[in-house]
Amino acid sequence: MRKLKGFTLIELLVVVAIIGILATVIVVNLANSQNRAKDAKVQAEVSQISNAAEVLKTINGGKLPATLVATTRAALTDTLIALFKDGTTQILPSGMKGPDGTSYNWVTNSGGTAYLVDGTLSAASGSWFECYTGKVCDTVTVEPTVAK
Numbered sequence: 001m002r003k004l005k006g007f008t009l010i011e012l013l014v015v016v017a018i019i020g021i022l023a024t025v026i027v028v029n030l031a032n033s034q035n036r037a038k039d040a041k042v043q044a045e046v047s048q049i050s051n052a053a054e055v056l057k058t059i060n061g062g063k064l065p066a067t068l069v070a071t072t073r074a075a076l077t078d079t080l081i082a083l084f085k086d087g088t089t090q091i092l093p094s095g096m097k098g099p100d101g102t103s104y105n106w107v108t109n110s111g112g113t114a115y116l117v118d119g120t121l122s123a124a125s126g127s128w129f130e131c132y133t134g135k136v137c138d139t140v141t142v143e144p145t146v147a148k
Contacts, residue, residue: 035122038099042119043129043137045096046104049076049117050131052084052091057113059086064112071110075103076117 056064067083074080076096084091097103104119118130118140127141 039121039129042098042104042121043139045098046117046119046129046131047135047137049084049092049096049104049106050115050135050137053115053117054135055086055091056084062113064108064115066112068106068115069108069110069112070106071108073105073107076106077103080106 053064053068056068065083068080070080078094081092081094081096082090098119099122100120102120104117106115106117108115114133116130116132118128120128121139127139129137129139131137
C-alpha cells in the first residue's frame with residue numbers, strides 16, 4: 001500500500017486560524033499606533049504654540065501683543081497664527097491643525113497676561129490636550145455623566 005504525502009484538512013484549518021488570529025492582533029495594534037501618533041502631533045503643536053506665546057510675553061514685558069488677545073474662545077486659524085511674530089519673523093508655521101482637520105483653540109484674559117490653547121486628541125481617547133500660561137500642559141479627559 002502506498003502512503004499519500006500532504007497535509008490533512010485539520011492541519012490546514014489550524015494554520016489558517018492561527019494566521020487569522022495574528023492578522024487581527026496586527027490590525028488592532030496598527031490602529032492604536034495611528035491614534036497615538038495623531039495624539040503626539042496634537043501635543044507637540046499645542047506645546048509649540050504655548051512656547052511661542054511665552055516668547056512673545058517675554059519680549060513684550062509679560063503681556064501678549066494686543067493683536068493676540070482673544071477673550072472669547074477662538075479657532076487658531078492661519079490668520080491668528082500669522083500674528084505670532086517677533087518683529088517680522090514668523091514664529092509659528094501656517095497650516096497648524098489637528099489630525100482631524102479642526103483648528104486648535106485659543107483664549108486669553110483681557111490684559112493678555114494669561115492664555116489657554118488646546119487641541120482635541122483622537123476620538124478613541126475622548127480627551128484633549130491643553131497648555132496655559134507658564135507652559136503648563138496636561139491631558140484633560142471628560143468623565144461621562146450618569147443620569148440620576
